[in-house]
Amino acid sequence: MEVKSEEFVNLKIHTQYSICEGAIKIDDLADYCKINKIKSLGLADSYNLCGALEFAEKISKVGTQPIIGTQINIKYESLIGKVALYATSEVGYKNLTSLSSKSYLRNESNLDPHCTIEEIIENSDDLILLTGNFNNFFGKLFYANKLKQIEKIITKLNSAFENRMYIEIQRHKENLEKNFENYLLQISSLFDLPIIASQEVYYLDPKMAEAHDALICIGEKQFIDDKNRFRYSNQHYLKNDQELKELFKDLPEALINNYNFPIRFNFKPKKSKPILPYIASSKDSSIETELSNQATKGLNERLENFIFTKNKKKSTKEIEKTYKDRLFHELNIINSMDYSSYFLIVSDYIKWAKNNSIPVGPGRGSGAGSLVAYCLYITDLDPIEFDLIFERFLNPDRISMPDFDIDFCEEQRDKVFEYLKSRYKDGVAHIITFGKLKARMALRDVGRVIGLPYGYVDKICKMVPFDPSRPLTLQESIDREPRFKDEIKKNKKIKKLIELSLKLEGLNRNMATHAAGVVIAGDKLAEQFPLYIDQSSNLTLPSTQYDMYSSENAGLVKFDLLGLKTLTVIDKTLKRLKSKKIEIDISQINLEDEKVYQLLSTGETTGLFQLESTGMRESIKQMKPNKFDDIIALVALYRPGPMSNIPVYNDCKNGLKTPDYIHPTLEKILKPTYGIIIYQEQVMQIAQTLAGFTAAEADILRRAMGKKKKAELDKQKERFINGAINNGIKKDVANFVFTKIEPFAQYGFNKSHAAAYALIAYQTAFLKTYYKEDFIAATMSTELTNTSKLREFVEELKRLSISIVRPSINKCFAEFKSEKNKIFYGLGGVKNVGFEAISNIVKERENNGIFKSLNDFINRVDAKDVNKLQLEGLVKSGAFDEFTEDRNKFLNSIPKIIQKIKNINDDKLNNQTNLFNINSDEENFDFIKVKEWSKKELLFEEFKSLGFYISDHPLNEYKETFNDLNIISFKSFLVNNNNEDLVAGTIMSIQEKKSAKGTPFAIIKFSDYEGDFELFLFSEILTLNRDKIKESESFVLTLQKDRLNNSSHNRINVKKILSLDDMINKPYSKVTIELKENCNIGELKELLNDKGSTEINLVLNSNNKRVLYSLQNARKFDFNHLKTIKSKEYVKKITV
Secondary structure (H helix, E strand, O other), X not given: OOOOOOOOOEEEEOOOOOOOOOOOOHHHHHHHHHHHOOOEEEEEEEOOOOOHHHHHHHHHHOOOEEEEEEEEEEEEOOEEEEEEEEXXXXXXXXXXXXXXXXXXXOOOOOOOOOEOHHHHHHOOOOEEEEOOOOOOXXXXXXXOOXXXXXXXXXXXXXXXXXXOEEEEEEOOOOOOHHHHHHHHHHHHHHHOOOEEEEOEEOEOOHHHHHXXXXXXXXXXXXXXXXXXXXXXXXXXXXXXXHHHHHHOOOOHHHHHHHHHHHHHOOOOOOOOOOEOOOOOOOOOOOHHHHHHHHHHHHHHHHHHHHHHHHOOOOOHHHHHHHHHHHHHHHHHHHHHOOOHHHHHHHHHHHHHHHHOOOOEOOOOHHHHHOHHHHHOOOOOOXXXXXXXXXXXXXXXXXXXXXXXXEEEEOOOHHHHHXXXXXXXXXXXXXXXXXXXXXXXXXXXXXXXXXXXXXHHHHHHHOOOOOOOOOOOOXXXXXXXXXXXXXXXXXXXXXXXHHHHHHHHOOOEEEEEEEEEEEEEOOOOHHHHOOXXXXXXXXXXXXXXXXXXXXXXXXXXXXXXXXEEHHHHHHHHHHHHHHHOOOOOOHHHOOOOOHHHHHHHHHOOOOOOOOOOOHHHHHHHHHHOOOOHHXXXXXXXHOOOOHHHHHHHHHHHHOOOOOOOOOOHHHHHHHHHHOOOOOEHHHHHHHHHHHHOOOHHHHHHHHXXXXXXXXXXXXXXXXXXXXXXXXXXXXXXXXXHHHHHHHHHHHHOEOHHHHHHHHHHHHHHHHHHHHOHHHHHHHHHHOOOOOHHHHHHHHHHHHHOOOEEEOOOOOOOEOOOEEEOOEEEOEHHHOOOOOHHHHHHHHHHHHHHOOOOOHHHHHHHOOHHHOOHHHHHHHHHHOOOOOOOOOHHHHHHOHHHHHHHHHHHHHHHHOOOOOOOOOOOOOOOOOOOOOOOOOHHHHHHHHHHHHOOOOOOOOOHHHHHHHHHOOEEOHHHHHHOOOOEEEEEEEEEEEEEEEOOOOOEEEEEEEEEOOEEEEEEEOHHHHHHHOOOOOOOOEEEEEEEEEEOOOOOOEEEEEEEEEEHHHHHXXXXXXXXXXXXXXXXXXXXXXXXXXEEEEEEEEEEEEOOEEEEEEOOOOEOOOHHHHHHHHOOOOEEEEXX
């Protein structure tokens, strides 16, 4: 056989898409190929083609021929193992895709993805098969001593694959390799099959071997030190040509077949134009006609129902012309770009959702700028009313796929996926995503496999700042955090932990699903694109094996069906109101309601969509909004960059400043936003008005300004100035205007998106204004697992003087329920309480009456609805306080209670009457006797179950002491004139971050008996106190006010932090106790019996005389003594 090139071809590259097996990133592989001038390379990821398109694209770009394959499991009898398959042509790749999809879609949930031998044979055209190593399919059969079966299977496969099957010889210095190699050479002779040399390549650099071993253990959930596990040798790196020729020099045939392997391939997966299914209502009508018909019909409905009633100043004929001209303009662009079917598909599933009472958002992103979308009921915002521009969404001069991001009610979105499945059958799928070994995850996984204690690893992980908006790599965290270096010095295992984690960081950790994104692409998607299904999930649809980037390159069109919790809140609120005979059409509410704007102007925006952050509350309070445009502007402005314009907007709006319109011709465009360019659409309008740009050209200018590419920007600037000159504007004026609008364009916001989200924000504000109890109860019911949000709402209820009924097994429900000025706590919001289980318990109570006693509860509940963790949560929250207020004895009796419930359930199941059955009418239960919790212990356990305090506050018992020590509330500190004061607070949550310079700081939420407050702990104070600041611990803070430059506001600094326990347990230096007549000196002597360091003075009042005694020896006297002695009737006063 003639040899094309005597270069060894690595056929079996395992990239990071071989999950927890391959440790090669394709970008690094491409760099390697470029540097080493590699001619050909074969992909053979295990069980998937996830990286096929990315591999083909990036490897070919550097001049290397990509060979596309994968390893697929074959199931034979009870045995499953891999073979490698490679696609030589487009037909072969379709077969490979089909097999890869089948391995997941036709699979039992408890087995690895696999195909049968028959399926491999049926799809064998233009595929090459390699038999694999001792650990793969044939190797497993060999070591199971199934030699006859091997020969039978090889006969079948050889007949199907003809000359496209190779016996694979691998040499990695692994124990079982040699025996298997000898057998394979016999099989080669017996069947006259060619042998080929190959290596399983899992990583690029030999130094990666140890880290790769850790990666394998992560995937297999094993420990590195486990002596019984299989270990790869250290020979699985990407060896060079000379090493491999030397390794196989005794098998020249295997080398020659390897050299010639690339000759057999003339295919690689390529990028594709968008692929959409054909949609039309009848065979006679084209898709363009169908779109036009539906859009025209929708426009007529919108005109009659909405548009004419809002525009009474203009004639209906004039309005109709404006809208029809815009509609036909958009239709021409959509049809010319072949996107008609896209609009019809989106419209179809949105109409279905609305017809089936599934809440849909009014729009999102630039799609809200389309009148066609409005007429097809894709969006609910009139783009002409809000000055939204279609070309911002779809521009014939900037070819890019349109993208409708649609929000659905979070709890009902799955119904839309089920509809898509029924509508498009096998032509629809989700998009795969990959969980990464990010800094913290890498540390956790590696820490586990090298055997470090969980608590220790958790402590190390928390040194990596958690900031999703600005995530740091592990190396960046080590460079910024000195504690890493301290831990490395203390413990050699930590050094190893960090070394391995740094090598594995960024690799794929697991497959997951982009739950919001779907692709729709005609029939039999699984034959055109590789699909994956997660058998452990309950998703309706399979997923593509391609991620979002590769899916788009492959021509798959993505549709985003996002779940928006706020729509669920609105829906729940409306349903609650409907049950009270209050009917509201939320789409028809008045957008100029004064009461709504009065609420917004107070800044009390907890629970309002987009408007509830601390900074947003301050901004909206200063703005004093009185029209819908103000909310749109605020949604657009409240981001890094444009945020600095909020004070300018507010001052101009409130008459404190005069707006600057840059140029008289721009006043009409900028007047609604007081001279500030807030929206990208305004940049486009300026270009159209001043320089004569078309809408499409204006969008190109807007994009160029945003991207800041100098060459394109210079070209656009010249075009802008020339256009302005043609419109009679002087050159220097045109140049001035361009330089003024350029900075705004870089962070200008999409008005279409801002308007849509402002509408949802307004709807929530409307509901809170008029139906606050129902709205807050609905909101809290959607946040059952989010304790920090529930805590915020409990604080909000206090502010609004709405009482909250504490958790109660007889009064409360699974969700939060409301009455006038009252909300019942949702038991599903108690930690460890399952929603379905507590719903069943509540249902029993509603059907058969309240639980009269614990015995009654035990007799009536179903055993499947109670477990230890659930009852513990309910007890700690106080849900059973009406049965006994001693929560500790109830807690310790839970195993006994559960056993009794189980026994009664078993007896009912067996139709037996237990002579020893508990009498439901008996109120007393035989609790296990234990010491009752102190107030502090009770509140600590309550905090653990709820995430905050509801029955009392831990600081309340110290109020008198705080008065004595001049410790005040945070609210009092804010309003008094003191620059420095002592403030007490209990920690509710801690969030540690890093500044831009890398110094640590923490945002700590405290609580006192008047409410919550947030403080920053900066580096020095944080470092000194890091070990003692924990949630639910109480502290006395020394706070200082610093006046900010040019501001009426103060910055609050924490100067000192002292544990309340330390302060309370700290002995007083001197105490004077004033006693009434007839005091119990004997009891007092007993109470002051312990020696200590406090000087004690006693003042006795007798016969109108005051006598002062000083005790000879110092005694022990702390807060507990103070509290106990102060409570005695004969004590008149204590001075410390």
